[in-house]
Amino acid sequence: MKKIERIHHILSEFDKESYRKSLIHWFKKEQRVLPWRENQDPYRVWVSEIMLQQTRVDTVIPYFNDFMAKFPTPEALADADEQDVLKAWEGLGYYSRARNLQNAVREVVETYGGVVPADPEELGNLKGVGPYTKGAILSIAYDTPEPAVDGNVMRVLSRILHVEDDISKQSTRKLFEGLVSELISEEDPSSFNQGLMELGALICTPKTPSCMLCPVQNYCRAFDKGIETELPVKSSKKKQKKSPYLLLLVQKENGEVLIEQRPNKGLLASLWQYPMVPLQDVDKESVLNWFYGEYGVKIELGESVDRIKHVFSHLIWEMEVIKVKVKEGSLDHERAKFIKPDDMDDYPFPVSHQKAHPYISQ
DNA sequence: TAATCGTGGGA
């Protein structure tokens, strides 16, 4: 069956007008008070949507407030140093979001005079603005009836409309975009889209939905059949690979500590860290030679002070934290340097490396 | 299409 036929098939016998009226009424009454809902400033909406990608509301709130205080306008963010933006993002994760956001904001300032585009194509071409974020900005900031399909929307609608497609597949998101396009309120697309998401966050939750409190329970085909917890269908992801490291706290007599900046692309891009020895590639006996080859500094291993685990989406670092004394040699490494412990607050670190901070002696 | 890209909270 063609997609458009399938959409019409799914929506046949469904009372769209009544459904959106109930959803919007509920949202206007029950929506949470959130800092990015104070107004419709497209820049604030944009920043909030980027931060909220794969990230909980409670986690985002303080970051959002701090970020808007530091970078209140597109111009302010465009003019900022990337390191300062990363520092404001420290601990939030998915750091390419910060880099892409700043790059896109710079394009908005240079190309669009600092006005966030209301044109779908222009907006969607900005770095970091994908199908969901584009729809969210267009509907929330500009009251444009565009679908904004995130995990909440797919969960809610898969239950309401009894859709069994695997939501971890990209093609499924497109199906839901088609469904939302037919369902969305032309009068208040903002409340409709936000209502779907708010319902998913507060009522139609993944594990134990509060169907007895649901404002659209009457419309829910999954509830009618008693299969709400079976939906949505989502293929499970494989578990992470573990890789062992030594994390070296290299400190000179004068107290200075060795840190290095990670590559500008990839995992934790451009963040700073303590030197890490990959124990897959280097056995423990040759660590000293390996280190001398990398950094041009001869060292002496000290005591092991902790073990730190860093769990990512797709891998796990298992790090043994070791204190290290500097014997001789001058530092020869493009992205590494010795800094005073007091200056560490200036550098964005991965959360796992922040846990090693207390072992730096003053 | 499937991997990559963080982190913290809750069941």
Place this chain on the structure above:
DNA sequence: TTCCCAAGATT
């Protein structure tokens, strides 16, 4: 502990 999850985008 382990697993899943949370307002996804990029490659």
